[in-house]
Amino acid sequence: MAARVSLLLRALPLLLWGGLDAQLSERRGQELRREAEAFLEKYGYLSEQVPKDLTAARFGNAIREFQRVSQLPISGVLDPATLRQMTRPRCGVADTDGQAAWTKRVSALFAGRRAKMRRKKRFAKQGSKWYKQHLSYRLVNWPQHLPEPAVRGAVRAAFQLWSNVSALEFWEAPATVPADIRLTFFQGDHNDGLGNAFDGPGGALAHAFLPRRGEAHFDRDERWSLSRRRRGRNLFVVLAHEIGHTLGLRHSPAPRALMAPYYKRLGRDALLSWDDVLAVQGLYGKPQGGSVAIQLPGKLFTDFEAWDPHRPQGRRPEIQGPKYCHSSFDAITVEPRPLQERWAGLPPHIEAAAVSLDSGDFYFFKGSRCWRFRGPKPVWGSPQLCRAGGLPRHPDAALFFPPLGRLILFKGARYYVLARDGLQVEPYYPRGLKDWGGVPEEVSGALPRPDGSVIFFRDDHYWRLDQARLQATASGRWAAELPWMGCWHANSGGALF
Incomplete structure (x- = not known):
């Protein structure tokens, strides 16, 4: 979404050797602070336009909130760990309201059904959810270096991940009819505003819009991967995260949540956290017959390219039959x-x-x-x-x-x-x-x-x-x-x- 914090990247090696005051000039310190202020404003930690006379107290409070969401030690100080976190590739959607929504979900766990019903009414603001449960999607394009069948398989699995734990159902719309949700890969500025322009590998990898618009955009120049044998950013995790935004989900500060601002790593633990499940069920309800697939481990989704039906790998027969x-x-x-x-x-x-x-x-x-x-x-x-x-x-x-x-x-x-x-x-x-x-x-x-x-x-x-x-x-x-x-x-x- 935004340009990378290039000054922070250059400063990190110096910061690792010593404190900010000891190793950097006052001018460099001021540049780093301005970069940090721009980052905090972009991602919703400074809700108003950053004034020239931003007080130290307000800046420190914004740093504390960012550290809380990022699972860092809360100090309110722009230390090396906080700067390093700001440079990590992440989702381009702001973190606004994520902490408040998370607090409501946690409260509902302890306050019982009545509080949960009240929370559901507050959470469903106009434009923040779909008022239907049967949604269509379209993959508009995909990275040139990835096989189309593998990308489509990852997209289908990412939607299925959310339908498994909610009352939602998804289907891929034909190219000739409108779709509720559109997934598109772009380069650079793509008419979303300069603040949303992609900048190649690193930085913001993708961003999405709430249900009113129903779009998710991905940086086409990123080094994407759908195979455990290749290096690069795992596209499946980013797809699943951004689809969550198109359904109305905000960022979550819960540990190991798929909807955390910094994309989850695939591993042996469950792909969706308890907070991800509560969030989507708070908007759309539980699946008919009860939830059956909450504890899907991430290791199931490490090699989509092996499912490519056009590659003779012996793991899946080539798909035949009519187009329908x-x-x-x-x-x-x-x-x-x-x-x-x-x-x-x-x-x-x-x-x-x-x-x-x-x-x-x-x-x-x-x-x-x-x-x-x-x-x-x-x-x-x-x-x-x-x-x-x-x-x-x-x-x-x-x-x-x-x-x-x-x-x-x-x-x-x-x-x-x-x-x-x-x-x-x-x-x-x-x-x-x-x-x-x-x-x-x-x-x-x-x-x-x-x-x-x-x-x-x-x-x-x-x-x-x-x-x-x-x-x-x-x-x-x-x-x-x-x-x-x-x-x-x-x-x-x-x-x-």
Whole structure:
């Protein structure tokens, strides 16, 4: 984010041999203090613009706060250890409010559930969290010297790290649709202001913005590494840390926290500290079914390049199969197939599709418009406005449900039953999705199967519904567990958790 404290770097060898007064001139001492003041202001320890007559007391208090967050002996003096800490590569996000949020979390541990509920309300300020739990992301680019599959694997694992301990779920958005969170590598000044310009190896390695903007930026010129056999900064740790910021998490002063200002080292200890888990659960709640993967050790994430499917290392079979096996899809009808190949005239990014098992006609939905095809030919001369019949705009999925002989649309937490051969919602609908026991919200597709079940899809997961009981009886990853999807080799040996 900021230029490195170059004067401090030059002064360190001298400081290690003696005290500030003994080895440096008064002028050099003044330069070091100005550099330290700029650092403390940049990272939130001097909240107002540094005045020329900054008092020694205020400067000392800022030093003490920095030493407390950095786990240094608290002296209030600009000693060699404090100067050395200021020169270490770190996150470019300011440390503002981190201590206060940490204090609230610690208090909640001892004050019980009521205090925890009050803390949750205070913590969720406007713009500091996402008001949804299903988020998309995009990796815009990556360092040229790292293989793309390894970087994508590290990104996927970094998001999974947070979803394992919270109610959040993430999916990688296709390049043609907007994404909630964007990860980009930049060089130098990249229109974030001169204070956020990257400066090559060292200094600030990355910075991120809270949920209102949903971006994380990384220094493209840094010596990044995703392999234990290479020297360089571990990109996975930096990715996981900056993603935490995009979710609304501040820096933590807790020992060994992933969200500490200075990036955690991978080792045998748990990758997330108790404070990291409390922070993300305070914003988004616990995962359904309880937390299952809090104690993931860092040693699991030391060699992403070994997972590169394009390198013949024998550890992972090469990923094969259609392109959709390695991404998500918008809608599904009878079989996985690009829509425009069969139904000419359909726009891209259809949001829902279904086939009537009575007439064999195909129905497609996008926004407030709908299309009907008999075979490859349209039944209607032009798309219809289906809003007039009470249908929802931008439906999540469509399904022909054999027991009713009707089309059903799903949108969020509700579903709509359509009249036979028409675009009119039946009376007494919509109803709540709880009627479909265990089917999640925001599904991307639904498909009746010959065995009498219905398969619901969302991202890389599926849910199998018993039609008679209207109850989900199984779930899993569709690419790896549903052979008729044609993805026999997808995810082979690639599961991270």
